[in-house]
Amino acid sequence: QKEVEQNSGPLSVPEGAIASLNCTYSDRVSQSFFWYRQYSGKSPELIMSIYSNGDKEDGRFTAQLNKASQYVSLLIRDSQPSDSATYLCAVNIRNAGNMLTFGGGTRLMVKP
Amino acid sequence: GAVVSQHPSRVICKSGTSVKIECRSLDFQATTMFWYRQFPKQSLMLMATSNEGSKATYEQGVEKDKFLINHASLTLSTLTVTSAHPEDSSFYICSARPQTAYEQYFGPGTRLTVT
Numbered sequence: 001q002k003e004v005e006q007n008s009g010p011l012s013v014p015e016g017a018i019a020s021l022n023c024t025y026s027d028r029v030s031q032s033f034f035w036y037r038q039y040s041g042k043s044p045e046l047i048m049s050i051y052s053n054g055d056k057e058d059g060r061f062t063a064q065l066n067k068a069s070q071y072v073s074l075l076i077r078d079s080q081p082s083d084s085a086t087y088l089c090a091v092n093i094r095n096a097g098n099m100l101t102f103g104g105g106t107r108l109m110v111k112p
Numbered sequence: 113g114a115v116v117s118q119h120p121s122r123v124i125c126k127s128g129t130s131v132k133i134e135c136r137s138l139d140f141q142a143t144t145m146f147w148y149r150q151f152p153k154q155s156l157m158l159m160a161t162s163n164e165g166s167k168a169t170y171e172q173g174v175e176k177d178k179f180l181i182n183h184a185s186l187t188l189s190t191l192t193v194t195s196a197h198p199e200d201s202s203f204y205i206c207s208a209r210p211q212t213a214y215e216q217y218f219g220p221g222t223r224l225t226v227t
Contacts, residue, residue, distance in 0.1 A: 032214040043205045043218040044156070046114075088156070092214045099144070099209075100216055104155045 001026055003093050006103035014111055019076040021106050023089030026070070033065055033072045034100065036088040044088055048074060079110040115139055116208050118219030125196055125226055132192045133222045135206030141186035142208035146216060147179070150203045162189050186211075196226040 003026045013019045021035075032051055036044035050056045050063040050072065062075040072091070076083055089103040115138040125131050135145060147159045160181050162168040168181035180192040189208075193200055203223050207216040 034215055036218075041203075043221040044207075046215055046217065049215060090216075099146075099161065100214060102156055102158075 002103075003027065003096070003101045004089055004091050004103040006087075006089055006106045008104055009107040010109050011106055012109045012111060013079050015079060015081060017079050017110075019079045019083065019108055019110065021074040021076075021087050021089075021108065023072045023074075023091075023103055024070055025072070025089075025091040025093070025101075027091070027093045027095065028067075028070065029094055030067075030070075030091045032092045032100075033063070034090040035061075035063060035074045036090060036102075038086045038088060038105065040085070076108075079108075081110045081112050084108055084110050114210070114217045116206065116217045116219040118206055118222055120222060121220060122223045123225070125224070127197055127226055128195055130192055130194045131196055131224060132190055133204055133206070133224075135189045135191070135208065135219050137187045137208040137210075137217070140208070140210045140217075142189075143186065143211050144209045145183055145189040146207045146209070147181060147189075147191050148205045148207070150205060150221075156205070159191075193224065196224070198226045200224065201226045 035048040038044040048063045050065045056063045060077045064073045086105040086107045088105045090100040093101040117136045119134045148156045159174045160168045160170045162183035170176045183189040205221040207218040
Protein backbone atom coordinates (compact mmCIF):
# COMPACT_ATOMS: atom_id res chain seq x y z
CA GLN A 1 0.00 0.00 0.00
CA LYS A 2 1.32 3.42 -0.93
CA GLU A 3 1.63 5.89 1.91
CA VAL A 4 -0.49 8.52 0.15
CA GLU A 5 -2.91 7.40 -2.54
CA GLN A 6 -4.91 9.33 -5.09
CA ASN A 7 -6.88 8.30 -8.12
CA SER A 8 -4.84 9.50 -11.10
CA GLY A 9 -7.95 10.45 -13.09
CA PRO A 10 -8.61 12.26 -15.26
CA LEU A 11 -11.62 13.53 -13.38
CA SER A 12 -13.82 15.38 -15.82
CA VAL A 13 -16.49 17.80 -14.57
CA PRO A 14 -18.60 20.39 -16.40
CA GLU A 15 -18.03 24.06 -15.72
CA GLY A 16 -19.96 25.20 -12.66
CA ALA A 17 -20.08 21.77 -11.05
CA ILE A 18 -18.43 20.64 -7.84
CA ALA A 19 -15.18 18.75 -8.29
CA SER A 20 -14.37 16.27 -5.53
CA LEU A 21 -10.79 15.08 -5.17
CA ASN A 22 -9.92 12.35 -2.72
CA CYS A 23 -6.83 11.13 -0.94
CA THR A 24 -6.13 8.35 1.54
CA TYR A 25 -3.04 7.95 3.69
CA SER A 26 -1.50 5.14 5.67
CA ASP A 27 0.02 6.76 8.79
CA ARG A 28 -2.52 6.99 11.60
CA VAL A 29 -0.57 9.66 13.46
CA SER A 30 -0.21 12.11 10.57
CA GLN A 31 -1.06 15.63 11.68
CA SER A 32 -0.61 17.89 8.68
CA PHE A 33 -2.34 17.68 5.33
CA PHE A 34 -1.90 19.82 2.25
CA TRP A 35 -3.29 20.23 -1.23
CA TYR A 36 -1.12 21.49 -4.06
CA ARG A 37 -2.19 22.47 -7.56
CA GLN A 38 0.14 21.89 -10.50
CA TYR A 39 -0.62 23.32 -13.91
CA SER A 40 0.90 21.56 -16.89
CA GLY A 41 4.55 22.56 -17.30
CA LYS A 42 4.63 24.44 -14.00
CA SER A 43 5.70 23.60 -10.46
CA PRO A 44 3.25 22.78 -7.64
CA GLU A 45 1.59 25.58 -5.71
CA LEU A 46 0.25 25.20 -2.16
CA ILE A 47 -3.46 25.97 -2.10
CA MET A 48 -4.84 24.50 1.14
CA SER A 49 -3.69 23.14 4.46
CA ILE A 50 -5.76 21.34 7.09
CA TYR A 51 -4.79 20.00 10.49
CA SER A 52 -8.05 19.20 12.32
CA ASN A 53 -10.97 16.93 11.56
CA GLY A 54 -13.79 18.60 9.71
CA ASP A 55 -14.02 21.14 6.95
CA LYS A 56 -11.88 24.14 6.12
CA GLU A 57 -13.13 26.60 3.54
CA ASP A 58 -11.16 29.11 1.49
CA GLY A 59 -13.12 30.75 -1.28
CA ARG A 60 -14.31 28.07 -3.69
CA PHE A 61 -12.10 25.46 -2.07
CA THR A 62 -13.05 23.26 0.88
CA ALA A 63 -10.66 20.76 2.42
CA GLN A 64 -12.18 17.94 4.44
CA LEU A 65 -10.30 15.76 6.88
CA ASN A 66 -11.38 12.54 8.57
CA LYS A 67 -8.50 11.15 10.60
CA ALA A 68 -10.45 8.10 11.76
CA SER A 69 -10.91 7.04 8.15
CA GLN A 70 -7.47 8.36 7.11
CA TYR A 71 -9.08 10.34 4.36
CA VAL A 72 -8.67 13.90 3.14
CA SER A 73 -10.54 15.51 0.28
CA LEU A 74 -10.67 18.74 -1.65
CA LEU A 75 -13.91 20.14 -3.00
CA ILE A 76 -13.89 22.82 -5.67
CA ARG A 77 -17.22 24.60 -6.02
CA ASP A 78 -18.32 26.33 -9.22
CA SER A 79 -15.47 24.69 -11.12
CA GLN A 80 -13.89 26.79 -13.85
CA PRO A 81 -11.80 25.72 -16.86
CA SER A 82 -8.89 27.51 -15.16
CA ASP A 83 -9.12 24.92 -12.37
CA SER A 84 -7.98 22.25 -14.84
CA ALA A 85 -4.72 21.00 -13.36
CA THR A 86 -3.22 18.14 -11.40
CA TYR A 87 -4.00 18.25 -7.69
CA LEU A 88 -1.47 16.73 -5.31
CA CYS A 89 -2.28 15.59 -1.80
CA ALA A 90 0.61 15.75 0.69
CA VAL A 91 0.77 14.30 4.20
CA ASN A 92 3.48 14.29 6.83
CA ILE A 93 4.43 10.64 7.29
CA ARG A 94 6.21 9.53 10.45
CA ASN A 95 8.22 6.82 8.71
CA ALA A 96 9.53 9.44 6.31
CA GLY A 97 10.99 11.50 9.13
CA ASN A 98 7.77 13.51 9.26
CA MET A 99 8.59 14.94 5.87
CA LEU A 100 5.76 15.45 3.43
CA THR A 101 4.91 12.51 1.23
CA PHE A 102 3.05 13.33 -1.95
CA GLY A 103 0.38 11.33 -3.67
CA GLY A 104 0.67 10.77 -7.40
CA GLY A 105 -1.89 13.47 -8.11
CA THR A 106 -5.34 13.59 -9.67
CA ARG A 107 -5.73 15.28 -13.02
CA LEU A 108 -8.85 17.45 -13.12
CA MET A 109 -10.42 18.59 -16.37
CA VAL A 110 -13.17 21.20 -16.23
CA LYS A 111 -15.05 21.33 -19.51
CA PRO A 112 -16.74 24.57 -20.65
CA GLY B 113 5.53 35.40 1.67
CA ALA B 114 7.12 31.95 1.28
CA VAL B 115 8.75 32.55 -2.07
CA VAL B 116 11.28 30.17 -3.54
CA SER B 117 13.30 31.11 -6.59
CA GLN B 118 15.19 28.86 -8.96
CA HIS B 119 17.82 29.75 -11.50
CA PRO B 120 18.10 29.22 -14.38
CA SER B 121 14.54 28.59 -15.52
CA ARG B 122 15.70 26.93 -18.68
CA VAL B 123 19.07 25.55 -19.77
CA ILE B 124 20.33 23.72 -22.81
CA CYS B 125 23.70 22.05 -22.57
CA LYS B 126 25.80 19.61 -24.55
CA SER B 127 26.21 16.02 -23.53
CA GLY B 128 29.14 15.56 -21.13
CA THR B 129 29.00 19.01 -19.59
CA SER B 130 27.85 19.94 -16.08
CA VAL B 131 24.97 22.19 -15.13
CA LYS B 132 24.37 23.92 -11.81
CA ILE B 133 20.87 24.86 -10.64
CA GLU B 134 20.33 27.23 -7.72
CA CYS B 135 17.39 27.21 -5.34
CA ARG B 136 16.82 30.09 -2.92
CA SER B 137 14.23 30.75 -0.25
CA LEU B 138 13.72 34.50 -0.51
CA ASP B 139 11.75 35.40 2.60
CA PHE B 140 12.24 32.54 5.03
CA GLN B 141 14.95 30.28 6.34
CA ALA B 142 14.83 26.69 5.20
CA THR B 143 16.58 24.05 7.22
CA THR B 144 15.53 21.47 4.69
CA MET B 145 15.34 21.70 0.91
CA PHE B 146 14.23 19.07 -1.54
CA TRP B 147 15.07 18.31 -5.16
CA TYR B 148 12.55 16.68 -7.48
CA ARG B 149 12.58 15.60 -11.09
CA GLN B 150 9.52 15.33 -13.27
CA PHE B 151 9.29 13.79 -16.71
CA PRO B 152 6.43 14.77 -19.03
CA LYS B 153 3.04 13.52 -17.85
CA GLN B 154 4.59 11.78 -14.87
CA SER B 155 4.46 12.37 -11.12
CA LEU B 156 7.01 14.31 -9.11
CA MET B 157 9.94 12.12 -8.20
CA LEU B 158 11.91 13.02 -5.09
CA MET B 159 15.63 12.86 -5.81
CA ALA B 160 17.16 14.00 -2.55
CA THR B 161 16.63 15.83 0.70
CA SER B 162 19.23 18.29 1.83
CA ASN B 163 19.73 19.75 5.26
CA GLU B 164 21.76 22.88 5.80
CA GLY B 165 25.34 22.08 6.68
CA SER B 166 25.12 18.32 6.19
CA LYS B 167 25.24 15.80 3.37
CA ALA B 168 22.16 15.26 1.28
CA THR B 169 20.10 12.10 1.58
CA TYR B 170 19.46 10.57 -1.82
CA GLU B 171 16.50 8.43 -2.80
CA GLN B 172 17.10 4.92 -3.98
CA GLY B 173 18.30 4.81 -7.57
CA VAL B 174 19.57 8.40 -7.64
CA GLU B 175 23.34 8.57 -8.23
CA LYS B 176 24.87 10.91 -5.67
CA ASP B 177 28.05 11.33 -7.71
CA LYS B 178 26.05 12.44 -10.71
CA PHE B 179 23.65 14.77 -8.90
CA LEU B 180 25.73 16.81 -6.50
CA ILE B 181 23.78 18.72 -3.90
CA ASN B 182 25.14 21.47 -1.71
CA HIS B 183 23.12 23.24 0.98
CA ALA B 184 25.57 25.79 2.25
CA SER B 185 23.18 28.19 3.93
CA LEU B 186 19.64 28.39 5.27
CA THR B 187 18.48 30.06 2.06
CA LEU B 188 20.48 28.39 -0.71
CA SER B 189 20.78 24.89 -2.11
CA THR B 190 22.39 23.92 -5.40
CA LEU B 191 22.03 20.87 -7.62
CA THR B 192 24.81 20.13 -10.09
CA VAL B 193 24.11 17.61 -12.82
CA THR B 194 27.54 16.29 -13.78
CA SER B 195 28.44 14.77 -17.13
CA ALA B 196 24.92 15.33 -18.37
CA HIS B 197 23.37 12.94 -20.88
CA PRO B 198 20.24 13.32 -22.99
CA GLU B 199 18.33 11.03 -20.59
CA ASP B 200 18.93 13.64 -17.85
CA SER B 201 16.72 16.04 -19.78
CA SER B 202 13.83 16.76 -17.45
CA PHE B 203 12.05 19.36 -15.32
CA TYR B 204 13.97 19.84 -12.06
CA ILE B 205 12.07 21.42 -9.20
CA CYS B 206 13.30 22.39 -5.77
CA SER B 207 11.25 23.03 -2.68
CA ALA B 208 12.01 24.47 0.72
CA ARG B 209 10.51 23.84 4.12
CA PRO B 210 10.41 26.64 6.71
CA GLN B 211 12.10 25.79 9.97
CA THR B 212 8.97 25.28 12.07
CA ALA B 213 6.54 23.95 9.50
CA TYR B 214 5.66 20.83 7.56
CA GLU B 215 4.61 22.46 4.31
CA GLN B 216 6.98 22.88 1.42
CA TYR B 217 7.12 25.75 -1.01
CA PHE B 218 8.22 25.00 -4.53
CA GLY B 219 10.47 26.93 -6.84
CA PRO B 220 9.30 27.55 -10.42
CA GLY B 221 11.47 24.73 -11.78
CA THR B 222 14.33 24.41 -14.25
CA ARG B 223 13.84 22.78 -17.60
CA LEU B 224 17.05 21.04 -18.61
CA THR B 225 17.65 19.89 -22.16
CA VAL B 226 20.81 17.93 -22.90
CA THR B 227 21.72 17.72 -26.59
